[in-house]
Amino acid sequence: MSDFSITRLEAGSADFAQDLDAVLAWDEAEDAAIHGRVMDIIQRIRKEGDAALVELTRLYDRFEVANASGLELSREELKRAWNSLPSDSADALMKAGERIRLYAERQKMESWRYSETDGTVLGQQVTPLDKVGVYVPGGKAAYPSSVLMNAMPAKVAGVPEIVMVVPTPGGETNPLVLAAAYLAGIDRVFRIGGAQAVAALAYGTETVPRVDKIVGPGNIYVATAKKLVFGQVGIDMVAGPSEILVISDGGTDPDWIAMDLFSQAEHDEDAQAILVSPDRAHLDAVESSIRRLLPTMERAEVIRASLSRRGALIQVRDLEEAAQVANRIAPEHLELSVEDPESLAGRIRNAGAVFMGRYTAEALGDYCAGPNHVLPTSGTARFSSPLGVYDFQKRSSLIFCSPQGADQLARTASVLARGEGLTAHARSAEYRIAERT
């Protein structure tokens, strides 16, 4: 462990802003070669449909089927996966699913209207999307919890058809993932992945239906494909590496804090775990806990790499300054491991999810507290929100003018349209004026 080190910063130092920028720096690699290959794959799927999908799945996933119908998994197969789950896993998934559903219900947007005295009605009509695609990665990054987190808000929104795609390299399926798909009530599942799966969902093939939005995490090919099909379909955020920021007042067991940092760092070497505290002795104690606990971790190498490359322990003057640091970072996950998390939470503007108090470990939120674990990363919490039911609903403005209302509005519109030189607009409005004055 002698080679382990973690960045220490002081918010009061002259170079702090620059040093913090360096710790946070994350430049998404723009790989022109990958971009070109993904464009080719999308073009092939658009032109050749199922035939290309079958061929690319054979090529990239080493999974061979006689025709595209062989790519679909039946509801019966999902049910078998569910029935073969150990009972503690099934029980835990059901508990998590139920809490995710209950929280999501609160997010549902409702239509509204109001009438004006002249009889004109204005409103907003909310409808669910028609069809949604959920991308689920294959192999070791396949998480049943992610299936629930991505699919259940769509279900609660009332999306009539949810289509899941999941690659099955070498033909191998992941029973936990299929069981979660069964529990989430996913309508159709296709054994496809990569850019070809994203293209199939975006444009449709003879077998795979075209959807209106694609959500879910994936590798660089999937992320690139999602960016390229955006506009043709909606997409969720393109996620960067996962991050946690812990603000501790010094009163939490240093081992707890260390393990909370580990729980983020174990995701991958690019994950970021940062602790902020006004208490220097506490920062030292957590660093000691890290050194003592690290060798006991199953994913010690990943954690070590993540913490030494991108981790940091930051000393601040007080909790007010800690809140400022948090707002500057806009972390995906923010733990307020302090005596009075309510007052601190009120000072937080930018964060994907806020875990309040010493007992609220981020891991509880990752699995089963209820709120979604798909959260804005890389500082995008400055302007975006957790995945939610609202991502699977859309709004249409409603305008229903009474003849009297139209008369009044038309007079205003006519002046403005003529001011902008748009005379067809003006004349269209003027037809609705009851009588010229």
Added chain:
Amino acid sequence: MSDFSITRLEAGSADFAQDLDAVLAWDEAEDAAIHGRVMDIIQRIRKEGDAALVELTRLYDRFEVANASGLELSREELKRAWNSLPSDSADALMKAGERIRLYAERQKMESWRYSETDGTVLGQQVTPLDKVGVYVPGGKAAYPSSVLMNAMPAKVAGVPEIVMVVPTPGGETNPLVLAAAYLAGIDRVFRIGGAQAVAALAYGTETVPRVDKIVGPGNIYVATAKKLVFGQVGIDMVAGPSEILVISDGGTDPDWIAMDLFSQAEHDEDAQAILVSPDRAHLDAVESSIRRLLPTMERAEVIRASLSRRGALIQVRDLEEAAQVANRIAPEHLELSVEDPESLAGRIRNAGAVFMGRYTAEALGDYCAGPNHVLPTSGTARFSSPLGVYDFQKRSSLIFCSPQGADQLARTASVLARGEGLTAHARSAEYRIAERT
């Protein structure tokens, strides 16, 4: 006018789906040269800041200042523009602004929370974005109504700082635009445009503040720059050409319908205006109105080009089929020029804004009905919504576990985390279990 023709389709014909696809086809040009030039501009602004901004503004806008502070317009200058407006224009802008504000107030999202029996609290904290940038085009496409539509929802959301950028080619300012900026309460205005203005807002320079989201329309350089800085900042939709779909039951004056179609077609040659009706004689009558009225229009050439290239008159079996066509097209603007627009609106799932009844011309909504005129184009109403207050707010999930709540959740999280092989997650959760059972 002998050379004018407009596409006629019948929804019942065998080739209808294909023919409709051909009418709707719109491939956004992906220009590699523009992409490269925009990337260079962004890099220069990031590296050289103000110096590059001054130089590029001199180069592209032929507007020269000694240093970057000369790029800013003072609140005093905006006020002068407001005071010099003709009173009918000022009055119309104020009426429009007030209605936009009243509608926007209804969209405001509020924070919420709920408690569980064991004392655990879950919620969603809603906060405004810190800083927003509004891009306003220069020259002939500069619309004061767009300034109000883009800025007022941000104002209602409570955004503390709204920064507007508007190019002033040759140093010429647009008094209507500046007056609208004054009315909307914009905090700072810079006389910059193009990719350099987008880059300055996204990354900040010594003079221009870095914002959290950039909204507003622009040319291909602006649109490309917005796509490239997305992730660094939020952006609104990248808009395609404007569209209207009118569903008429045959009972509306054909001249009114023709003028409503013109009001869309006059925007530019790529704009799309489509009429759907079950009444063949009515379609003929509207076509006659188009031929008769077209020569009287100031923007006749643009309208003629738009209608012959991208317009269509579509005959359907009944209004039910008309609704299906509308849901397939997912138009930006949808007029329901029918006797019973309520029952038809209930069958519409995909549309940016719905204008109900014979009196509700789209032009009324463009200027002053209240709902936003920034709407999803090119079929993206399938998955996205009008610009609204919600675009300038964001949500953070709140989780505050009581010790008892944490104990229960930790048991579930532990099972799921171990199932996924994430043992640091599991151990972090297990620290919160009160006593092992």
